[in-house]
Amino acid sequence: MAQILDGVRVRDAILDECRPRVAALRRPPGLAVVLVGHNPASEIYVRNKVKACADLGIYSETLTPPDSISTAELLAMIGELNRRPEIDGILVQMPLPQQVDSKHALLAVSPEKDVDGFHPCNVGALATGRPGPRSCTPAGIIRMLRYYQLPMAGRHAVVVGRSDIVGKPMALLLLHENATVTICHSKTRDLAGVCRQGDLLVAALGRPAALTADFIRPGATVVDVGINRITDRQEAARIFRNSPDALASFDRKGSVLVGDVHPIDAAASASAYTPVPGGVGPLTIAMLMVNTVESAERRLLV
Ligand code: NAP
Secondary structure, eight states, X not given: OOEEOOHHHHXXXXXXXXXXXXXXXXXXXXXXXXXXXXXXXXXXXXXXXXXXXXXXXXXXXXXXXXXXXXXXXXXXXXXHHHHOTTOOEEEEOSOOOTTSOHHHHHHHSOGGGBTTSOSHHXXXXXXXXXXXXXXXXXXXXXXXXXXXXXXXXXXXXXXXXXXXXXXXXXXXXXXXXXXXXXXXXXXXXXXXXXXXXXXXXXXXXXXXXXXXXXXXXXXOEEEEOOOEEEOOHHHHHHHTTTOHXXXXXXXXXXXXXXXXXXXXXXXXXXXXXXXXXXXXXXXXHHHHHHHHHHHHHHHHOO
């Protein structure tokens, strides 16, 4: 039986570590979230982030400019947050409307308040092994692997996906843990063959259940970053071919969340794997809280 890597358990452990650190500060850490327009998925993410702050005693503030905001107006709003002393972290929720220059907006966040770890200064700090906020999802994955005492040093880690927020920082963090790292993307030849070399397989490609049994080395550790909502019954039937219970649940709800790794194949081939939902998902907000607390510590405990 493969071991299930429970993200909720790891999240709770991470948040429990934050509580005394928050209590030790002379004022609550402050997080400002900029949520532009009315993207329903973004609204849910932001609500969960605000809830996590409230639970930990972190002050949070959500700014909700309209969809029509210009790049200049957003830059002015970020500039104001950069200047406010009680704000330790600034998060600009993506995606932004088309007329806004997203790269410019992310560059405008002061590197010392960049709790997403997206600013080029902090990406440089990651690449060169200097301290600084790390991208939340990959940093949470490292915490999870440590929590379950799954070795990284000397292992061959295959990361599928090279996005700036998941794939690239994941590969760099694994490299700093002394793994031997291969990064795959949409132009990789023989993706299944390369993935099968991985003692540790990290899937972050955004393709529902795309990595099937022939991509998984028997006994590998499989980390599934993907979050994909399936609404097509044929697709659900392909994925849950041997699981009438899962298919019945799809029929009741009309949709199901799946990762980038085939869930049944992961359970059958891996020695340990993250389920979707309940694996990597809960770690991202927990690491946002860690980055906010660390930013407040750097600013207050000097
Ligand atoms: P992204 O920006 O769309 O990047 C996807 C990457 O996968 C790209 O590098 C792309 O290659 C590669 N790719 C796409 N199709 C491929 C294929 N058929 N074979 C090999 N590589 C392929 O996605 P992302 O933001 O990194 O997110 C990836 C997944 O993680 C999504 O499902 C997203 O919802 C999920 N996610 C989850 C969390 C969480 O908290 N759990 C956080 C962030 C993201 P190219 O570069 O060549 O195009």
